[in-house]
């Protein structure tokens with residue numbers, strides 16, 4: 001039988017300040033859990049809103065505009081903030097350990113730590129590639145890349161290779177190219193490598209055609225059915241024996257789990273993401289929730305690892321944490337089958353899809369910009 005806490009003595013711990021937990025903090029600020037103690041453990045003072053990252057690469061947003069500072073949000077929600085990465089979750093003892101030695105007992109906890117990138121263990125990738133996750137590190141490396149490119153010798157092309165032809169890879173490719181062009185880098189060249197037969201798996205064919213048309217107009221090389229075998233200092237070796245020279249390499253190969261869940265002996269899927277019920281509770285551990293990229297719902301294993309799902313789960317996990325503490329029934333989350341997907345192309349236009357249709361133009365960028373700024377506006381509070 002599940003104990004009833006009536007909130008008065010409950011210890012509630014949130015791990016990670018991802019897209020869902022920043023909302024939990026805002027909801028609990030407006031309607032606190034009476035008497036409960038709330039702690040947020042985060043490895044960073046700010047979370048990054050991924051929807052604006054391609055715009056940051058293109059130079060459309062400043063770094064601060066992509067950040068959600070969790071410190072004022074925690075303070076306003078009455079949460080104690082522990083700034084250190086969580087290294088272990090002992091779900092049987094209900095104990096969370098952070099790298100700084102903090103040990104936090106909980107009655108109910110929720111994890112929203114996002115994901116890392118697949119394929120980082122291939123030879124040379126960690127040393128020579130710029131991975132897109134953690135996103136905070138990607139942001140830090142863009143300025144350095146621009147400085148290198150601006151100082152590039154005249155008459156020599158600056159060659160960028162992007163590995164991964166999903167939506168994030170496509171956005172990174174076009175926004176990097178635009179930024180280099182705007183910065184006056186004389187001959188930026190871009191190649192995008194994808195292991196599958198086509199870019200943008202899961203997206204409508206009409207969007208793929210739009211991206212292909214744009215790529216051919218801008219001279220972006222799309223190399224499909226090519227898989228990277230290894231990375232050397234200035235070249236990517238492909239499995240077919242060929243190689244691609246680069247001056248900058250972006251690694252955008254899709255989501256993979258942080259090792260935390262496997263290291264903690266929790267149930268995981270094949271990529272190491274923790275497995276949850278549709279109520280977002282970890283399988284076999286009702287007092288532990290996992291939301292956003294880091295959890296895989298066993299009932300909906302193919303839900304994409306995309307920020308929109310984490311955003312949608314924010315209100316529901318708040319409700320379920322509350323219901324859990326009150327001993328009430330929890331609600332199940334049903335991922336939406338289709339969502340508005342908008343790709344920033346870096347030049348003031350965007351491409352989008354919804355219900356199998358695709359569209360593009362300046363108005364699509366304006367729509368994306370408005371949606372993103374509205375979302376971010378919910379978290380801009382005085383620190």
Ligand SMILES: Cc1cc2nc3c(=O)[nH]c(=O)nc-3n(C[C@H](O)[C@H](O)[C@H](O)COP(=O)(O)OP(=O)(O)OC[C@H]3O[C@@H](n4cnc5c(N)ncnc54)[C@H](O)[C@@H]3O)c2cc1C
Pocket residue numbers: 015016017018019020041042043044046047048050051052053054084085086087112113114115132133134135168171172258260291292293294305306307308309310311342
């Ligand atoms: C370039 C790019 C563009 C993208 N664009 C879009 C888009 O337009 N739309 C979309 O839906 N998706 C997009 N995505 C995917 C999106 O980034 C992820 O799906 C989303 O960030 C996941 O959100 P989350 O809430 O699960 O975690 P995150 O928002 O990643 O937050 C996790 C937080 O947990 C913290 N953390 C990590 N480890 C620990 C730890 N051990 N202890 C404590 N804290 C920890 C991190 O610092 C971070 O603040 C994009 C991805 C990339 C790379």
